[in-house]
Amino acid sequence: MELKWGASIEATRILFQRLLFGLAIVAIAWAFLHVVQRELLGRNLEEDAVVLRVMHWSGGGGKQEDAIVADSIDAFMAEHPGTRVIRINPGDPGQFYTKLQTMMAAGDPPDLFYMNFERLPVFVDADQLLQLDQLIENDPEFGLEDFFPTTVEAFRWNGRRMGDGPLYGIPKDFTTLGFYYNADLFRTAGIPEPAPDWTWDEFIAAARAIGELPDRTGAEFITWPFVLRGYLRTEGVELRGTTWDEVDLDDPRLTEALDRLRRWRFDEEHTLARGEAEGFDPASVFIDGNLGMIGPLGRWVVPQFRTIPETGDDGFEWNFAPMPRGREATNVTVTVAWAMARESKHPEEAWNLLRYLTGSEAQARLSRLGLAIPTRRSVAESDAFIDSTRPPTRDTDYLEGAGTARVVDWPTDPRFEAEFGKQVDLALRTGEPLDERLAAFEGWWDRARTQAGSEASAAPMPWRSIGLAGLVLAGILVCIIVVVLRRGRLTAAQRHEERSGFLLASPWLIGFCLLLAFPILLSLLLSLTNWNGNTPLAEAEFIGLDNYRQIVGGDTTFWTSLRVTVIYALLAVPTGQLFALLAALLLNTKVRGMAIFRAAWYLPSVLAGVGVALLWQLVFRGDGGLLNTVLEWTGVGGVDWLDGDARTWGPPAFAIMNLWVIGGSMMIYLAGLQGIPRSLMEAAEIDRVGPITRFVRITLPMLSPVILFNLVMAVIASFQVFTQAFVMTGGGPGDHTRFYVLYIFNQAFDFYRMGYASALAWLLLVIVLVLTVIVLKTSGRYVYYEGMKQ
Structure with missing residues (x-):
């Protein structure tokens, strides 16, 4: 009977295995057939209809913007049944440009895509964008007369400067800059709301008045590079001379304007915040109701600010005021266009879609989201944009600023904007001497121009x-x-x-x-090449070891990023391993419900990196952050962890944050502890060996292979910090939190130097390999292997 029962179970098991195997084969076959069918169907559709690919992002507009673009494309396809449009939305602008760069490098760009005015010169120089002048000339029904002139000029480029030359994009929307203000705090402080023609003197007077209120700060002044250029223009200052070879940093009006901003921030209490909105989402700084003004910012924050309740304890009335005037009344145009790939196979059909997406109907639909201003004047001056029933009620102030607004242009080298912002950032956010930072920037630009002039065209990569x-x-x-x-x-x-x-x-x-x-x-x-990543690999130029020579011999940021990473590693590796081991010892005890505690310790290590970074961003806030609040309770003064004191406390802050994710190492230590033979501990207890001696003489030696494994993995991980720094600080202020991998990303996707970034990556491999070999070679002195006993 038992034999028959066993044979029956074995037969059932074999049948079950065969059934699973058969289902797996069916699933694999279905997947392959589905893909083949989809490809064949796609080819048939391409034979019957023109297929266009469109790529866009949905940043501040989120799902609503995505849905609006989708509706516009669906409406276009309904009117043009012979055209099928495939829509691609990678997410935010950062992911968008990474995706776009990858598609262009593969020689397969989308037909139409968003193009920010700041990035236009790079893509034009890479010969990736189609000139649209001829298409406009061939289309008598389409004209540029209805567009705000400054938005059209933003997408003209003659190879040297913006505003002149061929047109490479049709602007879809734009914004001018100004300050968003808390009207309730203005009334509480007894001061009038800003007038359309207010001045910087009136701005700082209002900030001082609000700053005198209990637990309130007057204003947050955003110091992004293009915003600073707009601020300097109000004082009649332009960085560029006739060409970008003539950068003028000796203008006394420039130093006066920047030094005035620096004094407002550092010499006065509660007048200006310490620049925390540079890394934070501006809405998170303004939305709590303790800040009087924030800016200069554009229309893109309106959807976020509209979540502020109009009444109640958590709500307040807010509005918009244009950029204050200084010696001149001027403003800045920030705009995005629809551009067409030069390699588009269907330029005529793509043009039809482009003109539809920039038409009055599509712009009116997108305008109601509140994210930007329509570039067509007829739509911007209609009730599609002007709506006094929803904040901000001063919509016309955006349009009045457009009359004096100009585009902020930059050199074709994208490093210029980043370096200018970095050096001025150090003066305006950390208090370093302004003249030293300007001199450092001027010296860097002289070296960059000299290097660019000395670079001869190299042979193509074979x-x-x-x-x-x-x-x-x-x-x-x-x-x-x-x-x-x-x-x-x-x-x-x-x-x-x-x-x-x-x-x-x-x-x-x-x-x-x-x-x-x-x-x-x-x-x-x-x-070994000079390749920008925006063109196919065939256009890469062979330059030998020049990238490595430049990195080691003349790239100060390389050494800075390496220093920041090494300091972090020296702090994070030992502290992380120590706390992980202590946690494992604690969780190795026999207590009811211990599995729940173990899961709670391990869970943070698998949470999304961006969400964790945003959480710790709030913890490290200099003003009102959780960690500083605890330090103040204990009598220790607060620290500007990621801002003014980032040079000293930036890497330690990230090392503290690393303790949040020790769960993975803790679980490995826990497994190692449970693998130690119980007989060894029992023998030591019989011999009356104390717990500390048992830990030193038995636990650590038996756990040493696990410690070695965790140590090697921690060393490797400590040189790969990216997400935290990218989300929380972007590497700033200056380069105080620019970790090595973040610098690689900057070179590859911000500065379009993919060959240079590859050289940086290989140097990182060598550094990590050397450190790993050192750890393994020295491990014989302290690592005990039970199976290798003689």
Whole structure:
């Protein structure tokens, strides 16, 4: 009976395995057939209809903006049944440009896509955008007369300056800059609300009055580079001379305007905040009702500010005032256009879609979101934009600013804007001497121009020869492996087993070669090139070891980022491992419900990095942050962790944040502790060995292999800090929190120097490899392996 029952169970098990195997085969076959069918269907649709690809983002507008663009495209397809539009939305602008750059590098860009005015010169110089003048000339029904002139000028580029030359984009919306203010605080302070023609003197007087109220701050002054350029223009200051070779930093009006802003921030209490909105979402700073004004900002924050209740304890009345005037009444235009790829296969159809998306109907639909101003004057002056029933009620002030607004142009080298912002940031946010920062920027720009002038055009990278050599080497390697394997004296059964093993491992081997080994080798080759990442690989230029020479010999930011990363590693690795081990010891006790505590300790290590970064951003706030509040309760003064004191306390702040994610190391330590033989502890207890001695003499030696593993992994992880710094500080102020991997990202996707970034990545590999080898080579002195006892 028992034998029959066992045979029945075995038969059931075999049947179940075969059923699962059959279902797996069916699922795999269905997946392949589905993909093939989709591709064939797509090709048939392409044969019957023109297929266009459109890419956009939905930043401040979120799902509402995405839905509006989708509705506009659906309406276009309904009117043009012969055209099918595929819409791509990667998310925020940062992800958008990374995706766009990748598609352009692959030689497969979308037909239409958003283009910010600041990035236009880079993409034009890469020859990726189509000139639209001829298409406009061939379309008598489309004219630019209804568009605000300054928005159209923003997308003209002649190779040297903005505002002149061919047109590369049709502006879809724009905004001018100004200050959003808490009207309730103005009334409480007994001061009038800002007039349309208010001055900087009136601005600072209002900030001082509000700052005198209990627990209130007068204003937050945003110091992003293009905002500072607009601020300087109100005092009649322009950085650029006739060309960008003539940058004028000796103008006394420039130093006077910047020093005045610096004095407002550092010499007066509660007049200006310390610049925390540079890294924070502005809404989070203004929305709590303790700030009188915030700006200069554009229309893009309106959807967020409209979440502020109009009444109640958590609500207040708010509104908008244009940019204050100084010696001149002027403003800044911030605009985005629809641009067309030069490689578009259907330029005529893409133009029809572009003119529809920038038409009156589409702009009116998007305008009601409150995110921006329509670029068509007829729509901007209609009730589609002007709505006094919802805040801000001063919509016409945006339009009046457009009359004097100008676009902030930059050189074609995107590093100029970043370096200008970085150096001025150090003076305005950390209090460093202004004249030293301006001199440092001027010296950097002189070196950058000299270097650019000395760079001769290099020969193209010989990709065909490299590919042929790679195939030959791969073939030789395969032949060697086959010969070596066949030299062994194996039976037929053993060879069958060997072939089965290779067959089972083949998916991983193929994936390793294509998805890991090939990109690694490609990045090594790219480190020897000058390639911007916006063009196909065929246009990369071979420059040998020049990238490495420049990094080691003349890149001060490389050494700064390496210093920041090393300081963080020296703090985060030992403290993280110590706390993880202590937590594991604590959680190794036999207590009812311990599994819940273990899960609670481990959970933070698997939470989304961006969400955790935003949480810790609030913890480290200099004014009212949780950590500073605790320090003040204990009698210790607060610290400007990520702002004014970031040079000293920036890396330690991130090391403290690292303690939040020790759950992974803790679980490994816990597994190691539970693997220590209980007999050793019992013998020590019989010999009356104390707990500290048992920990030192038994626990640590038995746990030493686990400690080594966690140490190596922690060292590697400490050199890969990116998400936290990217979200919380962006590397600022200055370079005080610019970790190494963040600097690689900046070079690759902000400055379009993919070859240079590849060289940085390989140097990082060498650094981490050397440190890992040192740790492993010295581990023999303190690591105990039970299985290696003699």
